[in-house]
Amino acid sequence: xxxxxxxxxxxxxxxxxxxxxxxxxxxxxxxxxxxxxxxxxxxxxxxxxxxxxxxxxxxxxxxxxxxxxxxxxxxxxxxxxxxxxxxxxxxxxx
Numbered sequence: 001x002x003x004x005x006x007x008x009x010x011x012x013x014x015x016x017x018x019x020x021x022x023x024x025x026x027x028x029x030x031x032x033x034x035x036x037x038x039x040x041x042x043x044x045x046x047x048x049x050x051x052x053x054x055x056x057x058x059x060x061x062x063x064x065x066x067x068x069x070x071x072x073x074x075x076x077x078x079x080x081x082x083x084x085x086x087x088x089x090x091x092x093x094x
Contacts, residue, residue, distance in 0.1 A: 004020075005020045005023040005029075006020070006024050006030055007020075007029065007030045007031070007093075008020055008030070008032070009032055010031050010032065010033055010039065010060070010065065011062070012060070013057065013061060014047055014051075014056070014057050014060075014061050016061065017042055017047060017064070018044075018057070026091050027043055027045075027090065028041055028042070028043045028044075029041065029042055029061070030091075031061060038071065039065065039067060040065035040066050041066050042064040042065060042066060046064050046066055050064045070084055070092055071092060071094070072092055074094065
C-alpha cells in the first residue's frame with residue numbers, strides 16, 4: 001500500500017501528523033475515519049496551538065481535528081475549485 005502524506009487516521013498521534021505535514025510540505029493533514037472518509041483537517045498552526053494548551057505529541061490527532069474544512073467532489077465545477085484556491089487555501093480533498 002502506498003503511503004499517503006496527506007491523510008492520517010483519527011487514531012494516529014500528533015507526532016505522526018507532524019511527520020506527514022513535514023513530508024507533504026503543505027502545512028496540513030486531512031484526518032480520516034475507519035471508512036477512510038475525510039472527517040476533518042489539522043494544520044501545523046492548529047497543532048501548535050493545542051500543544052501550547054498542554055496536549056502531548058503522543059496524544060491523538062483527533063484532538064486537533066477541525067471539521068469545518070473545504071472539500072469538493074467529482075461533480076464540482078472547475079471554476080469553483082479554482083476560486084477556492086484563490087482564497088489562500090493550499091489543499092482541497094476530493
